[in-house]
Amino acid sequence: MHKKIILIDVDGTLVDYEGKLPKSATKAIREARANGHKVYICTGRSEAEVYDYIWDIGLDGMIGGNGAYVKDGDKVILHKKISKEETKHIVDWLHKRGLEFYLECNSGLYASENFEEKGEVTIREYASRKGKDSSNMTVRDAFPDMIFGADLYREDVNKVSFILSSYQDHLDSIKEFPELKASTWGGAGEIALFGDLGVKNIDKGKAIDVLLEHLGESLENTIAIGDAKVDIPMLEKCNLGIAVASGGDEIKAMADYITDAVNEDGIYKAFKHFSLI
Template sequence: MSKIVFLDVDGTLIDYETKLPDSARKAVDQARAHGHKVYICTGCSKDEILQRNLCELDGMILGNGTYVEDHDHVIMHQAMPLEEVKKVVHWCQERNLAFYLETNSGVYCNDQMIKDGPAVMIKYGQGKGADLSNATEKAKSFIDSFTLIHGDEFYREDVNKIDFIIRDYQDHLDAITAFPHLAHNTWGGKGELALFSDLGPTGINKKHAIEVLLDYLKLGKEDTISFGDAKVDLSMFECCGFNVAMGNGGPEIKEAADYITDDVNDDGLYNAFKYLKLI
């Protein structure tokens, strides 16, 4: 029986330096050759994904569930309503927060992100195991990929989600209070350390997007397998038949998993695909 596999990207399919292990590419290629379908399910935008050298896939779920694509066919794109974008932008500006807008065409940031982003991303890289040199290089690449905008340029109708740097965890809690109807996540450092918070459209998460895709494919969840490394991936675990946590994952994702594989850079994906007889 063929399976449908959903892979988080950073820390699962690729490592935290955005490198795709050869064994992971081999695992995905062989699984698809054996008739299984493989989709990525990530918080990244399409612009970010297209900049990475990934393997061939059957489709993608992006923006933590705001965008669903099957073999280049767009099944769903639920952008944030313009009025919500304006409110979140104003809130971030009033608090002098560094923030950026994720869209499928690019990532757009404010001046504060240019100022604060490099140090935070170096902390992110080091927390995931990179040395200072590599973390600094990746932080520069990350910030350089953004487009700096101002004023009314932030008022876009194609925003998948808005990310901002957390100065302390209270910023995230305040965002939940200010926008209780939006979807909220944190991401960032080692384990579940929060460096960023993000806000997305109401009712949108990875679980919802998977359900939309399965409905389109007319398939059930009993043949689905998900792979993740962070708390944001827990919604995938809620709707898939079998769930795998990466060895480099945080404690919450490991506790919820049916199986824990090795680290992303220790052939974790390949070893799990073998364990599950996908290859």
């Protein structure tokens, strides 16, 4: 069997929305790598949010920031960032609108002045939509290593996420920052909870091209596993696209194969089904 390059989304795919990593997923990845396959996470997270318990699985590297960052082993292949000037513009604009936010950097997540207090309601709503018991959840529960009180005019920013007071905030961000990619998350359309701003003209699929060129590997040997709309470019790019059963309808409709949910050993079962282990 040709050795495969396997790309796995993190939230909702590798781990559940409480951050729990099934033992079966760890077992599957370690066995696949022992069989000569390479395994990379492909996530919206910045490297600061890839905690030790994920790296301890044993991974070959990562694609982060939804495609803005590519790392093979210890070698950074690609890192597209928002400039310090653009970051200052974003921070000032969000402050002027009274919106709380955090900067997503590889060195950490840097919160605005009142994010911990004002973000609690939004974080609980986001968690409840994912089926979690969120009644006592705090911002520090959701983001255990978040940094408060730091200088927000930074030059190492991958993305900026901000709490929407209404969907109009997102629409206005598109007009205000035409040179950046404006998106939402935490719900579709009017029910979205967060807006975000990141580097334009990047996605998970384009980042896979960068990784494969570096590795000297072919697309025909690629497998992608995801659960959300943002993962669709990854599944479209790879030769085999797998969605988890707990994922969204859009990605399941276009996937080549649907495995079980993350908490039902979905990764392990997919690896078994395709003889990776």
